[in-house]
Amino acid sequence: MRLTKTPLAGVLTLEPQAFADDRGWFMESFNQPRWEAALRELGEPVPPPFVQDNHSCSRAGVLRGLHYQLPPHAQGKLVRVVQGAAWDVALDIRRGSPTFGRWFGAELSAANRRQIWIPPGFAHAFLALVDDTHFLYKTTDLYAKECERAIRWDDPALAIRWPLPAGVVAPRVAPKDATAPALAEAELP
Numbered sequence: 001m002r003l004t005k006t007p008l009a010g011v012l013t014l015e016p017q018a019f020a021d022d023r024g025w026f027m028e029s030f031n032q033p034r035w036e037a038a039l040r041e042l043g044e045p046v047p048p049p050f051v052q053d054n055h056s057c058s059r060a061g062v063l064r065g066l067h068y069q070l071p072p073h074a075q076g077k078l079v080r081v082v083q084g085a086a087w088d089v090a091l092d093i094r095r096g097s098p099t100f101g102r103w104f105g106a107e108l109s110a111a112n113r114r115q116i117w118i119p120p121g122f123a124h125a126f127l128a129l130v131d132d133t134h135f136l137y138k139t140t141d142l143y144a145k146e147c148e149r150a151i152r153w154d155d156p157a158l159a160i161r162w163p164l165p166a167g168v169v170a171p172r173v174a175p176k177d178a179t180a181p182a183l184a185e186a187e188l189p
Contacts, residue, residue: 003038006104011090013106014115047076050138058128063171065125066091066151070189073144074120077137084133085109086126087163093188094121101183103160121189123151129165149187150180157183
């Protein structure tokens with residue numbers, strides 16, 4: 001697996017190695033010892049072990065996020081798409097960080113097999129770019145409703161550029177995401 005740093009300290013892209021032949025392909029999507037060794041090689045902290053896996057399926061134009069959890073249940077997330085494609089975004093919500101309020105986005109797809117590590121201290125969202133997009137993510141803490149928070153996906157101060165799929169005028173969002181506060185009003189860790 002190849003890890004690459006992004007402009008946001010702590011957020012990394014992962015590119016697993018795939019082995020292909022005339023039968024198809026094989027890849028190791030996660031290996032704890034290799035994950036830890038790769039993090040150490042980059043000088044990154046090793047997070048707690050993953051304790052929960054989540055899987056969602058979305059239509060083109062569905063936007064989920066910007067979500068995060070407050071301590072004591074802050075989550076790190078290792079995210080990937082196993083079918084379809086999504087525009088994935090990590091937003092730095094760490095007070096005092098030199099990149100506070102800045103975001104990083106990348107396309108994740110079944111074809112590119114790319115993954116993104118989003119440590120605690122970041123909000124996360126994704127926009128499904130095609131129908132039947134299957135999004136998987138591992139988390140370092142369990143879901144805790146009382147700690148769940150969101151930031152408005154279209155906060156003008158963030159200026160996130162969402163690449164809407166053809167024919168989609170506006171993303172389809174859950175009521176909780178449509179009414180989430182802007183970053184300036186959000187309860188942050």
